[in-house]
Amino acid sequence: MKTTNFFQQVYAVVRLIPKGHVMSYGGVARQCGRPGMARAVGYALHTLPDTKRVPWWRVVNSHGRISIPDPHAAVTQSDLLRGEGVAVDERLQIDIRSYDAEGLVYRKMHRAYRKGR
Numbered sequence: 001m002k003t004t005n006f007f008q009q010v011y012a013v014v015r016l017i018p019k020g021h022v023m024s025y026g027g028v029a030r031q032c033g034r035p036g037m038a039r040a041v042g043y044a045l046h047t048l049p050d051t052k053r054v055p056w057w058r059v060v061n062s063h064g065r066i067s068i069p070d071p072h073a074a075v076t077q078s079d080l081l082r083g084e085g086v087a088v089d090e091r092l093q094i095d096i097r098s099y100d101a102e103g104l105v106y107r108k109m110h111r112a113y114r115k116g117r
Contacts, residue, residue, distance in 0.1 A: 006032065010044040016108050017058040020085045021101035022094060024062045031105055038062070057081055064096030 009032040017023050023031075025038035034040070045056045057080040061067040066081075066088070068074045078088045086099050 006034065006037075006040065007044040007047070009033075010041050011048070011052060011054045013105060013109075014045070014054050014056065014059060016105045017055060017101045018104060019055075020099070021104065022058050022060050022064070022081070022086060022096065022099045023101050023105065024064075024096065025059055026062050027100070027102040027105075028059060031102065031109060055080075058084075058101070060094055060096065062096075064094040064099075066092035066094075 010028055013028050013031045014023075025041040026035070028041045029035055029037040032041075041059070045054075045059060048054055048056055057077040066074050066077050068077060074092055078092055081088050081094070086094060088094055
């Protein structure tokens with residue numbers, strides 16, 4: 001696996017997450033065709049260049065929790081999500097069932113694939 005290609009896939013999938021929705025790291029990995037690589041998704045977002053326009057804040061852990069270890073970055077992510085209408089509680093928890101975008105992203109990717117055929 002070439003890391004840069006995987007990172008580009010991650011960024012492309014994350015760009016498909018609509019405002020007001022989130023996806024888990026594992027969900028992003030599945031949509032990249034790499035189930036089981038949730039940690040690699042986290043690393044790809046951690047190393048995201050400032051020049052990339054990728055809504056990294058829309059990716060949370062599988063329990064719907066903001067899991068960035070840096071408290072300042074976690075507050076930033078929480079603020080960005082709240083600004084998009086996502087309810088984030090004081091424990092940085094989100095009801096992932098209410099805001100999960102994996103099905104939406106899958107349908108977007110499927111439509112794009114069918115158009116390209």
